[in-house]
Amino acid sequence: MIKDITLGQYFPGSSIIHRLDPRFKIIMTTIFIAMLFISNNLWGLLIGGVFALFTFVLSKIPFKLMLKSLKPLIPILIFTSIFNLLFIDGGDVYIEWEFIKITEDGVNMTVYMAIRIIFLIIGSSLLTYTTSPIALTDAIEYLLSPFKKLKMPVHEFAMMMTIALRFIPTLIEETDKIMSAQKARGADFESGKIMERIKALIPILVPLFISAFRRADDLALAMTCRCYRGGEGRTRLKQLKSGLKDYIAIVITLVFLLAIIVINILIQDL
Amino acid sequence: MSIIKTDNLTYVYSVGTPFEKTAIDNINLEIEEGELVGIIGHTGSGKSTLIQHFNGLLKPTSGKIFIDGKDIWESKASIRQARFTVGLVFQYPEHQIFEETVYKDIAFGPKNMGLSSDEIDQRVRETAFAVGISEDLLQKSPFELSGGQKRRVAIAGVMAMEPKILILDEPTAGLDPKGREKILNLIKAHHRRTGCTVIIVSHSMEDIARYANKILVMNKSKLFCYGDTAEVFKRADEISKMGLTVPQITRVINELKNRGINIEDEVYTVKYAKDVLLKYLSEKGGRAHD
Ligand SMILES: Nc1ncnc2c1ncn2[C@@H]1O[C@H](COP(=O)(O)OP(=O)(O)OP(=O)(O)O)[C@@H](O)[C@H]1O
Ligand SMILES: [Mg+2]
Numbered sequence: 001m002i003k004d005i006t007l008g009q010y011f012p013g014s015s016i017i018h019r020l021d022p023r024f025k026i027i028m029t030t031i032f033i034a035m036l037f038i039s040n041n042l043w044g045l046l047i048g049g050v051f052a053l054f055t056f057v058l059s060k061i062p063f064k065l066m067l068k069s070l071k072p073l074i075p076i077l078i079f080t081s082i083f084n085l086l087f088i089d090g091g092d093v094y095i096e097w098e099f100i101k102i103t104e105d106g107v108n109m110t111v112y113m114a115i116r117i118i119f120l121i122i123g124s125s126l127l128t129y130t131t132s133p134i135a136l137t138d139a140i141e142y143l144l145s146p147f148k149k150l151k152m153p154v155h156e157f158a159m160m161m162t163i164a165l166r167f168i169p170t171l172i173e174e175t176d177k178i179m180s181a182q183k184a185r186g187a188d189f190e191s192g193k194i195m196e197r198i199k200a201l202i203p204i205l206v207p208l209f210i211s212a213f214r215r216a217d218d219l220a221l222a223m224t225c226r227c228y229r230g231g232e233g234r235t236r237l238k239q240l241k242s243g244l245k246d247y248i249a250i251v252i253t254l255v256f257l258l259a260i261i262v263i264n265i266l267i268q269d270l
Numbered sequence: 271m272s273i274i275k276t277d278n279l280t281y282v283y284s285v286g287t288p289f290e291k292t293a294i295d296n297i298n299l300e301i302e303e304g305e306l307v308g309i310i311g312h313t314g315s316g317k318s319t320l321i322q323h324f325n326g327l328l329k330p331t332s333g334k335i336f337i338d339g340k341d342i343w344e345s346k347a348s349i350r351q352a353r354f355t356v357g358l359v360f361q362y363p364e365h366q367i368f369e370e371t372v373y374k375d376i377a378f379g380p381k382n383m384g385l386s387s388d389e390i391d392q393r394v395r396e397t398a399f400a401v402g403i404s405e406d407l408l409q410k411s412p413f414e415l416s417g418g419q420k421r422r423v424a425i426a427g428v429m430a431m432e433p434k435i436l437i438l439d440e441p442t443a444g445l446d447p448k449g450r451e452k453i454l455n456l457i458k459a460h461h462r463r464t465g466c467t468v469i470i471v472s473h474s475m476e477d478i479a480r481y482a483n484k485i486l487v488m489n490k491s492k493l494f495c496y497g498d499t500a501e502v503f504k505r506a507d508e509i510s511k512m513g514l515t516v517p518q519i520t521r522v523i524n525e526l527k528n529r530g531i532n533i534e535d536e537v538y539t540v541k542y543a544k545d546v547l548l549k550y551l552s553e554k555g556g557r558a559h560d
Binding site for chain 1: 288322325327350353354357358359360363365366367368378379382383413427428431
């Protein structure tokens with residue numbers, strides 16, 4: 001069913017990770033991604049893995065849910081693995097047959113890349129699973145606010161994102177409803193040739209667009225009526241607050257990062 | 271044989287997520303052919319969920335539905351069959367309109383049924399007439415019509431499929447009293463003319479009392495009761511406790527009776543109340559002033 005698409009895949013909860021300040025969570029995720037890409041050996045990646053596992057356990061996100069977010073990754077993994085295996089040359093040659101040549105560096109790169117991609121998704125999923133989309137955009141707006149000085153429309157951008165995120169579930173629901181209504185009139189979306197299937201989308205798309213425009217209109221009016229006039233001097237209902245736990249969390253993250261840097265240097269020296 | 275039968279019907283939304291919600295819980299129900307059933311219940315009590323099971327749009331989490339004695343989830347063909355046997359008009363059906371002309375939009379359902387173009391033409395004209403859409407509107411864009419007209423076009427779109435069971439989810443939502451009256455009257459007329467089974471979901475006890483001959487009350491995902499209007503309103507106390515109101519006129523009459531005026535107590539419509547009261551007054555020999 002269409003509802004299974006997890007966009008803005010917030011998983012409500014009250015774990016310590018859920019309660020962290022979203023700004024810190026974004027920074028921590030960025031640091032985590034940096035960890036993955038600077039570590040050039042398995043030990044470093046292992047430390048990154050420990051960090052991811054640690055956060056994952058604290059977040060109390062069901063294991064099944066995490067697996068679900070990794071599933072779409074399989075084709076990408078296979079694809080990059082094949083490329084890395086075949087095209088990276090260097091070190092000992094393991095297999096050589098016709099034009100296929102698998103080398104030590106190729107294998108290493110494949111393994112590293114796969115681990116990095118998997119951890120990358122786990123890390124960013126943890127962010128989106130534990131942070132509501134609204135909190136996320138608020139935090140992004142805050143983090144980008146230095147760019148306001150450069151006349152970048154940061155607030156407008158964040159507002160657009162907030163609205164878009166806010167309306168994704170609404171539009172999915174609406175699509176579902178319209179689909180049901182057309183199915184009740186005997187529309188068939190599941191069989192027929194490609195062209196027929198594309199044509200079958202018209203009864204969904206037309207009402208969907210009409211309702212999206214109507215909603216946009218209503219929203220614009222409602223915002224105007226409440227005297228919305230942009231970001232200047234605007235205060236928030238939900239202030240972002242950071243506390244001791246956020247600082248502790250970021251220190252822990254930095255310790256992990258440091259550990260990886262140290263290991264990198266040590267292994268290079270060997 | 272009953273035309274709709276449900277067997278321990280249960281439906282749970284978003285199974286396995288924190289949003290899990292049992293929308294209908296163990297519903298056992300038999301609706302006879304040719305009835306005009308009113309479904310009433312609080313918002314969120316599961317009315318819309320229940321009716322979407324009748325034409326196989328929702329697959330029960332557990333339990334069975336029989337339409338015309340056939341289990342609709344038996345095969346793919348039986349589901350499609352159910353879609354044509356049971357016509358479902360959603361809440362705000364005007365939001366599903368998409369064609370360039372009113373004519374084409376009404377013809378969408380019949381076309382999906384694979385009818386001949388002559389048959390389609392005849393059905394479109396008939397139903398358009400039945401819902402009070404005049405001939406000259408047929409070639410207009412449906413988006414140029416008024417809200418009430420759009421609603422009637424959308425209802426016609428389902429009626430034109432001539433389903434044996436017509437279900438309407440809050441067909442009068444968001445209309446003014448006159449528009450409501452018009453819609454309900456045309457549904458009633460359709461019921462009388464075709465003799466099909468009609469189910470109307472509504473929030474208004476008044477409307478239900480006036481138009482339906484059976485009432486189904488949903489309460490917190492459960493079937494509270496299903497029966498004749500009189501039977502159901504006998505339980506007015508319990509229904510009021512659920513936070514639903516019995517028609518105002520019923521309350522007035524009940525109160526009069528409580529105060530010792532000896533009149534019939536199964537009164538659900540203003541018109542009937544007038545008759546009853548006039549009868550009472552003339553029997554009493556009182557001078558019924560105009
Ligand atoms: N698509 C959905 N996903 C999850 N939960 C839903 C969905 N649709 C309905 N529900 C929930 O199921 C319950 C029953 O909903 P339903 O729409 O059947 O109520 P209703 O009686 O038709 O209410 P109303 O009178 O407001 O139309 C509600 O608590 C609702 O929150
Ligand atoms: Mg409803």
